[in-house]
Amino acid sequence: MNPQNLFRYVYHLLKDDYGETTAIYINLIVGVVAVAILAFVTDYVVRRVLIAISHRLAPKTKSNFDDLLIKNKTPQNLAHIVPVLLIEQTTPYLFADFPNFQHSFLIAIDIFIVILVIKVIRSILNSLRDFLKTLNAFKDKPIDSYIQVFMIFVWFVGIVLSFSILTGKSVLTFVTTLGALSAVILLIFRDTILGFVASIQVAVNDMVRIGDWITMEKYGADGDVVEINLATVKVQNFDKTITTIPTYALISDSFKNWRGMNDSGGRRIKRAIIIKAPSIHYLSDEKIEELKSIQLISDYLENRQQDIIKFNQEREIDKSLLVNGRNMTNIGVFRKYVESYLENHPAINKDMTIMSRQMPQTPQGIPLEIYAFSKDKVWKNYEYIMGDIFDHLLAALPYFDLEMYELGVGS
Known part of the structure; x- marks a missing residue:
């Protein structure tokens, strides 16, 4: 029919x-x-x-x-x-x-x-x-950004075809008209274009990957990157909140990426104990003999004491006053103790920098900074290791007749 x-x-x-x-x-x-x-x-x-x-x-x-x-x-x-x-x-x-x-x-x-x-x-x-x-090769890449770029192109072609069908005009005519309105189009799609350029730069320069821990104080971000797309980067903070950062902010603003720490052999410990200046003094022979009971520095004290005695005797130094000649100080010996303690600590990476250094004095006192690297980089374990180290060092201060500065306590 x-x-x-x-x-x-x-x-x-x-x-x-x-x-x-x-x-x-x-x-x-x-x-x-x-x-x-x-x-x-x-x-x-x-x-x-x-x-x-x-x-x-x-x-x-x-x-x-x-x-x-x-x-x-x-x-x-x-x-x-x-x-x-x-x-x-x-x-x-x-x-x-x-x-x-x-x-x-x-x-x-x-x-x-x-x-x-x-x-x-x-x-x-x-x-x-x-x-x-x-795929392992693409897990940390901003795949969402690339897919969104393709989708924008697909939607652009779809819109052009739709308007061509609706008006009866050829596609070429419609594209030519859009060319004349390019300034307006650039203004409308400004964020998208900036995001696209930023996504390419982020990927090419390997600035950020999915899974990286980044800190960006301007946006209150401190956590792991969970998504990178054309317009935004989503960061899951450690309190499980989500911070959304414009993608182009990664190339226009400063941020800290902790990937280097994760890829290295340890996580840095960098913290100071502020020592009261009046508690610092020369060590008498009696105090040195007492400190030799501390195993970590007994050999050091013995060798150091012999060197100092030899130096002072050769130069006939008058030791009726401790200030004359060479002497050991309680803060200097404590600094050596800290370094020996860190070198013998099982959680500290011995292949990376281990240092106990005296920083410039402040109105509060003399900062003694501990600089080392924890083998364990997991945040919780790292905090436990650092707390364990400082618990011990703070408890050890009185053995060296040193006092820690506390606001409003003492002089």
Whole structure:
């Protein structure tokens, strides 16, 4: 049967009894309902078939890319195109008596097909994104940024095609018009363009990876990078809050990336004990003999004492006053004790710098800084190791007749 006669069957059946106009409208209603039902059934059948084929083929392949296509609903999106094409093919027969409406309806269908194709491409790109994230080589790369760039391009092409279909103008004409409005477009998409450029620079220069611990005080960020996309970088702070930073801020502002510490052999300990200046003094022979009981510095004290005695005797130094000649001080010996303690501590990396140094004096006293590297870089364990070291050193101060500065306590 001729398709034209099939779609006008109701019209021929009713025109003699109800008149031509009424028959035309009833024929249209019946045709629309019939095509809608046919499109719905076609969509359901095609969708079920594609999903069944996908689920049957996916387990047989080594890659999980096809599983991700199913997860991102690529078969369903493809299935939706078939009934829309069916509607497009039947529209000239369905609206044969309404040529103006037919033209507008066909334009709407063409635009809808463009949107469906974009959805299919988006689901494929999302599947590609998820697949690349499963590969070790891409786990720490800003894959989201690259996918978003592709999607922006796809949407741009889709919008151009849609306006071309809607206006009846060629794509070239529309692109030329956009060129004239480039300044406005650049203003509208300023953040997107900056984000795109920043994403490229971040990736090329390897400034930030997903999983890096970064600190950016300006934005209150101090935690692990969990996502890098075209517009923003998401940082999960250590209190489990999320800070969102503009991507271009990574190249325009200063931030600290702790990756170097994670890749190194230890995590730095750099903290000072402030010693009260009046508690610093020369050590008498009696006090030196007492301190020789401390095993970590007994050999040092013995050798150092012999060197000093020899030096003073050779120069006939008057030792009735301790200030004359060479002497040992309690802070100097304590500094040596700190260094020996760190060198013998099992949690300190011996292949990295170990140092106890005296810093410039302050109104509060003399800072004695401990500089070393913990083998364990896990935050909780690191804090425990550092606390254990300073617990010991603070408790050791009285043995050297040293006092720690405390605001409002003593002189």
